[in-house]
Amino acid sequence: MNITLGVAGPADSIQTVAEAVEAVKGIELVTFTYESTEEAAEIVTENDAAVDHWLFTGPAPYDYVLQHGVIDQTRASHPELHGSNLLGRLLEAQYHHKKLIQNISIDTMNETDVTKALQPYHLNHELQVAAYETSGYVPPEAVTNYHEQLYLQGETEAAFTCLQQVADDLKAKGVPVYRVVPSVHSMQIILKYIREHLYSSSFRKAQVALVAVTAETVVRNAPPEVTAYARYHKELELKKWLLQAAELLQGSFIQMGDGLYFIYTTRGMVEANRSGLFKALHDAHVQSELPAQAGIGFGRTAGEAEFHAREALQLEAPGVTEVIVTVDEDKTINEWQADTTDITYRKQRLTAAAHQNRAEALISPMLVEKVAALADYYDQAIVSPQDLARWLNSSQRNARRVLTRLEETGLAELAGEEAGARGRPRKVYRLRFEEEA
Known part of the structure; x- marks a missing residue:
């Protein structure tokens, strides 16, 4: 290559x-x-x-x-730029001036880098350096003016610059100048x-990627005589938009069964067309009136990618179509969101004791990792069932059950109560993931 x-x-x-x-x-x-x-x-x-x-x-x-x-x-x-680049130009300047230069100005390199470069040669006390330190681009004219003014005021004897244009301008103005450039x-x-x-x-971009899309193709609450036709029309509309997504990703489109579709492509194509994929899935959902969810699996082989894609679908929150869950080859889980920062699940968070408690408390490791990732994302250690319900897009009843399970594992503890919407006290919990990390 x-x-x-x-x-x-x-x-x-x-x-x-x-x-x-x-x-x-x-x-x-x-x-x-x-x-x-x-x-x-x-x-x-x-x-x-x-x-x-x-x-x-x-x-x-x-x-x-x-x-x-x-x-x-x-x-x-x-x-x-390394210290050796500057040192070579300093030696050249000493030779040209026929004396020991004690005051110089320099740009691009900061004062700390210059000090480190000169320290092995015990020149720090002999040489005074005025460094023009910046973050980001500065017009050459400003850099030239900096060196020129110091020289005219008698504060420096020579200028050291990394910029060709600055070196040319200073030379034209009669300022002794030496250009510091990277070596071979x-x-x-x-x-x-x-x-x-x-x-x-x-290599990473060439990994196999499988975009798995699932949709509920059964039309509910429709008259019996039109159910089949309505289903076929909606599914055809869905497939039309998924074919457009496959074309966008330059992938292969396969229908695996009722409501399950695969698009085989590469990681590079998925990552390069992420926003387009979100739009295609949104259009598929809106135009077909079928809620479609997508999970993406990455892997070194098609089989590994499919396994991870199916795992990603299992991690999708029911009814949520604006989030795409991905599972990497190293089992890292990400939630891609169209307009906000992604959420990454952290692995190996639990101690051996917590693993045992978690098993006894009947809470899945993926759910533990997801709650921990959401707590990191929202930077919140004290949570109420209402908070967790919003994070998980679930009911408060389910959120209370999750918090109870986390308390049983030692990953959460009761932190007190706060007033609820109707005046009833509501329990709040302190999450303890960092203590178990």
Whole structure:
């Protein structure tokens, strides 16, 4: 598998990457040279479809494209600047100035990084560093002005910058300037990281995914003479929309029986089309008037994915169509929600004693994990039956039963009472999952 890597940066940095990639197999470079950092956004916009990942030769273009929403951080990287990069330029500056430089200004690297770089050489007390520390992209003009003003005020003897444009501007203004750039070795480190990251990501995206959809196809309370026809029409409408979902996911659509449908595809297609899948399932439910629920299983094989998909369907709350439960190959359970943050169930939460108590209390491990995940999600340790009923989309009677079972396992304890809606006191419980973790 060869990776097509887009590289954007000044000409000299592009040359460094070209030298570094000779020692890293499996990467094909597509290079883009620019004069100013702002050109990076246009480069990405026009060429993103042709590359698997982007490498920016410095943090400035990386921050710029992220800040402008051109690309997200999962598809972009930049090399780190190490102390050795700065030290080499410092030695060059000492040689050119024919004296020991004691005051400098620097950008991109923060003062802590500079101190760590100089500490092994006992230069910390000899060199005073004014670091221009930022979070995110800063226009080159502002960085140039910072270095220039310090030099004109006599506070520094030289400027060290990572930006080509800043180096050119300072040189034109007569400010002694030295450009700090990643070495070939630094570039090789980031290239190897990108290669391994994309290999791992590619393997994960290629996993089998099974979208299992279940719907109640029996038409209730309909006259006997129209029940069968009404059922067929609604089911045909449902299948039409599910076929569109299969087309969206580039998957295979199979009807397994009355009201059960499978779409075989890959994890990569599911994750890339998540919002479209939610919309397709919503349209299927609305247009067919059949409540459809979906569970997704991931696995290394089709059999493993199907097992996890069926498990996901069992975890669906009855009647809830706006949530999709997924089960990963490592048994991690997620609840995907269209407009809110996902909920992940935590595993191996219980001690041996709690496991024994849970079995005696007749409460399923999945339910325990789900309540724990919801407590984390809502950041709430004190709950009432009303709270839990809302979380689980169930009745308060069922929520009281769950809290009683949790109390019997030692995962909850009575915390007191609060006034109910009709003036009756209502028990509240303190959840103790963190103590058992």
